[in-house]
Amino acid sequence: MTATIAAPAAAPHRVPVLRGYRFELVKLLSQWRVRLLLLASWVGPAVVVGVMSQQGSLPADTVFGRWMHATGWAGSLVMLGFSGTWALPVLTSVVAGDVFAAEDRLGTWRHLLVAVRSPRRIFLAKALASLTVILLLVAGLACASAAAGVLVVGNRPLIGLDGHLLAPADAAGKVLLAWVCALAPTLALAAIGLLGSITLGRSPIGLLLPALVALAMQVAQMLPLPVAVRFALPGYAFIAWRGLFTSPTQLGPLLLGIVVSLVWAVVATALAYWLFVRRDFTSTTYDGVGRRAVTVGVLPLVALVALTVAVIAVSTPATGSGIEQGKLQRSLATVFAHLYRLQTRQLHRPDVTEAQLQTAATCDKGGGLVDNSGPGNGWRCVVTWHLPGVDAVGTATYQLDVTADGRYGADGDGPKEVNGYFMVRTPTGDAPNPLWQFDGTVDLLATAPKG
Amino acid sequence: MDTSLAVRARDITKCFGDVVALDGIDLDVASGRVHGLVGPNGAGKTTLLGLLLGLAVADSGSLEILGAPVRRALAAPDGVAGFVDGPGLYPSLTARQNLAALAALRGRDARTAGVDEVLDEVGLTDVASDRVRGFSLGMRQRLGLAAALLTMPRLLVLDEPTNGLDPAGKNHVHRVLTRLAADGTAVVLSSHRMDDVEALCSEVTIVSTGRVVFSGPVDKLSAESGELDYRLVTSDSDAARQLVLATPGAHLVDESVAGARATGNALVVRAAVGGLDELVVRLVHAGVAVRELTLVISPLEAAFLALTEQQEGDR
Numbered sequence: 001m002t003a004t005i006a007a008p009a010a011a012p013h014r015v016p017v018l019r020g021y022r023f024e025l026v027k028l029l030s031q032w033r034v035r036l037l038l039l040a041s042w043v044g045p046a047v048v049v050g051v052m053s054q055q056g057s058l059p060a061d062t063v064f065g066r067w068m069h070a071t072g073w074a075g076s077l078v079m080l081g082f083s084g085t086w087a088l089p090v091l092t093s094v095v096a097g098d099v100f101a102a103e104d105r106l107g108t109w110r111h112l113l114v115a116v117r118s119p120r121r122i123f124l125a126k127a128l129a130s131l132t133v134i135l136l137l138v139a140g141l142a143c144a145s146a147a148a149g150v151l152v153v154g155n156r157p158l159i160g161l162d163g164h165l166l167a168p169a170d171a172a173g174k175v176l177l178a179w180v181c182a183l184a185p186t187l188a189l190a191a192i193g194l195l196g197s198i199t200l201g202r203s204p205i206g207l208l209l210p211a212l213v214a215l216a217m218q219v220a221q222m223l224p225l226p227v228a229v230r231f232a233l234p235g236y237a238f239i240a241w242r243g244l245f246t247s248p249t250q251l252g253p254l255l256l257g258i259v260v261s262l263v264w265a266v267v268a269t270a271l272a273y274w275l276f277v278r279r280d281f282t283s284t285t286y287d288g289v290g291r292r293a294v295t296v297g298v299l300p301l302v303a304l305v306a307l308t309v310a311v312i313a314v315s316t317p318a319t320g321s322g323i324e325q326g327k328l329q330r331s332l333a334t335v336f337a338h339l340y341r342l343q344t345r346q347l348h349r350p351d352v353t354e355a356q357l358q359t360a361a362t363c364d365k366g367g368g369l370v371d372n373s374g375p376g377n378g379w380r381c382v383v384t385w386h387l388p389g390v391d392a393v394g395t396a397t398y399q400l401d402v403t404a405d406g407r408y409g410a411d412g413d414g415p416k417e418v419n420g421y422f423m424v425r426t427p428t429g430d431a432p433n434p435l436w437q438f439d440g441t442v443d444l445l446a447t448a449p450k451g
Numbered sequence: 452m453d454t455s456l457a458v459r460a461r462d463i464t465k466c467f468g469d470v471v472a473l474d475g476i477d478l479d480v481a482s483g484r485v486h487g488l489v490g491p492n493g494a495g496k497t498t499l500l501g502l503l504l505g506l507a508v509a510d511s512g513s514l515e516i517l518g519a520p521v522r523r524a525l526a527a528p529d530g531v532a533g534f535v536d537g538p539g540l541y542p543s544l545t546a547r548q549n550l551a552a553l554a555a556l557r558g559r560d561a562r563t564a565g566v567d568e569v570l571d572e573v574g575l576t577d578v579a580s581d582r583v584r585g586f587s588l589g590m591r592q593r594l595g596l597a598a599a600l601l602t603m604p605r606l607l608v609l610d611e612p613t614n615g616l617d618p619a620g621k622n623h624v625h626r627v628l629t630r631l632a633a634d635g636t637a638v639v640l641s642s643h644r645m646d647d648v649e650a651l652c653s654e655v656t657i658v659s660t661g662r663v664v665f666s667g668p669v670d671k672l673s674a675e676s677g678e679l680d681y682r683l684v685t686s687d688s689d690a691a692r693q694l695v696l697a698t699p700g701a702h703l704v705d706e707s708v709a710g711a712r713a714t715g716n717a718l719v720v721r722a723a724v725g726g727l728d729e730l731v732v733r734l735v736h737a738g739v740a741v742r743e744l745t746l747v748i749s750p751l752e753a754a755f756l757a758l759t760e761q762q763e764g765d766r
Binding site (some may be wrong): 015019020022023026027030031032106108109110111112113114115116117118119143281329 | 501505506507525526527531532533534535536537539540541542543544548552553555556557558590598700
C-alpha cells in the first residue's frame, strides 16, 4: 500500500460575525428566562404604570411620582428611576452576566470553537447578541411604560424638576432622551457582566456581578461622597437624566455621567476581550481565571475610578458634596416661581410672570448649628416674592430633605393658604396644591452664585 | 493500492504545565478508513483528538490534516468535524433547531442543508422537534454525530461516540460511520469498547501515557496477541480437562481466575493459535464433541491489556 498526503483542503473558513451573531441570538432567545424577561419588560411596566396611575396614593418619594395623576409621561420617568435602581442591573446580569458562562455550564465551548474557529468573532457575536437583547428589554420598559401612562392618564404637559411646564411633545421628546441617556450606564453594567461572565466562569458571582456593582454604586450615591467620586462611578447617568427636566438643562452632569459610563463600557469590554482571547479552551473544568480576575479584571477598573476622580476633581469647579446654600436657594426660588404661576392659573387668578414675582429664597441648615452645605433633612427655607401692585412681600416656608445626589423634596410649612394641603380644580380633575410638596434638583457641578 | 492520508502526525508532543499529555506521537490515518484510538484513561487520547480538531496546537512535531499543515490553534482546514468530551448541544433548542442553527452558522439554509436527512440517518427523526434538554446520553451522541455529518466532513473525529448507546443506536452509528468511510471520509474515533473498535476499525492505535504502543491493522494486532483465553464446552468435560493438560501449548486457567466463565461443564483454556488447533484435533480423536469454543476476551482487548500492562511495567 502506498500512502500519499491528501490533496490540500480549503483553508479554515471562519464564520462571519453576522452569522455568529444570529446564532447567539437564537440561543439567547431560546432560553425561557430571557423570554420571560422580554415578556416582563414589554408587559410589566404597562401594568405597573396603569395600576399606579389609577390609585389614590402615588409614589411621591420617587422623582415625578407625585405627578402621575397629572400626566401620562410621569409614569415612564418613574419606571426609568426604578429601572436604573433595580430592573436594568438585574436584566444585564441575566443576559450579559451569563452569555459566556452558559457555554461553560453546557460544556459547549469546544463545539462552538470548532464551528466558528475564532475566539475574537465569538466574543463579538456574543457581545452584540447580548447588547441586542438588552436594548430590546430597555425598549420594552420605555415603550410599555410611556404607552400605558399616555393611554391611562393622557398626553398632558409634564411639570419639570424646576417647576416649568413641558408641552406634551417636549415631554415626549425628553422622556425618550432620558431613556436613551440611561443606555450609557446600562452598557457599562453589560460590559461588567461580560467581564464577570468570562473571569468568574460558572460561579454565581459572575452572573450577579452587574447587580452587585449596581447595588454598591447605589449605596455609594446615598453616602455624602465628594462630587468627583460620585461622578466617577459609571452609574451616575442613571441619576443625571433628571437634569433634562430643568430649564436650562443641567447638561454638565448628564454629559459627564454618560462619558464616564461609556468609558467604563469600553474598558470593561476590552478587559473581557483580552481575557477571553487568551483563554485555554482545552480544559473542560475551567472555572474562571481565578486570582487573575483580581489583577486583570478588578485592578484596572479601580485604577479607572481613581483616574476619573482625579480628572473630574481637576477639571470641574465643584468641590465637596456639591450641595451648597446658594445653589439650593436659587433652585428653590426657581421652582417656586414656576409652580406659583401654575397655582395662579389653577385658582383662576390673574396671571403673573416669574420676572414679576422676583422670587428669592433663604435657606438654612440645622438652625445655624452646622455648615449650610451638604445633604440632609435639616434644611429650612423661606421663599419671598412680590405681586404686581402689592407692596407687601409674600413669604412661605419649606422644609427640605436634600439627598446626596442633589435631589430635594420640599414640604410646605405655611402659610397654608399658599403651600398647605388643599385641592385645586384643574381641567383634568382635582389635584393637590402644586406648592404643597414638590421635587427639585441641584446641579452638583455648578458653581454657587455669589451673594 | 494507493491511499491518501487524511492525518499525518510526526513526533507530536503536548504538555499542560508539568504534565506530558503526548510524548512523541506518530499517527497516520488514511482516507476512507475508520481508525480506532484506544488507551487507558489519561493516556492522551482526548488531547490527540483535540489537536486533530484544531482546538489546540502541539508544542512540537508536525501535523498535517487533509494535506494542510496545522501550526496554530483553530487552524484545522475545512472538512474537519467531530467532537471531544461529548457533543456540544444547546438544551433549550430542539434537535432540529440545534442542527439548523449550526447550518445557518455555516451559511447554509436550514431547509436545504440536509438537516432532516442527517436526523434520519442517525435515527432521531421521531424526536426532531423535542428539546435536547430531555435527551438521553445516547440520543445526544447521535445528535452530535448528525451535527458533524451536516458539514460533510472529510475527516471525522469522534470521542467515545458509542457511549450510552442502546443496541439500536449503536447500529445506527455503525452504519453511518461505515457509510462515511465507504464514501472516502477518514474517521478517527476513540473508544473503551473493544467490540466497537473491532467491528468498525480497520486500523487501531493504542496509546499509553502519551506514547504509541501499537499502531496498525487490527488483524495484525490479533496475530501478535499470543495466548488468548477460550471458553470450551464439550460433551465430556473430565476427558476434555485431561486432554487440555496433555496438549502442548494449552493450559487450563485456574477456576478462581476464570470465575463464572468456567462454571458447569465449561472450561477456560489459555492457548496460542497452534496449541488451540492441536487441542481441537485431540478432542476430535478422543471422540469428545466440541459444543462451544469462544474467546473469553477479544484479541484486541487482550492485546490492549498486554501492551498497556507491559508499558506500565517498563516504567
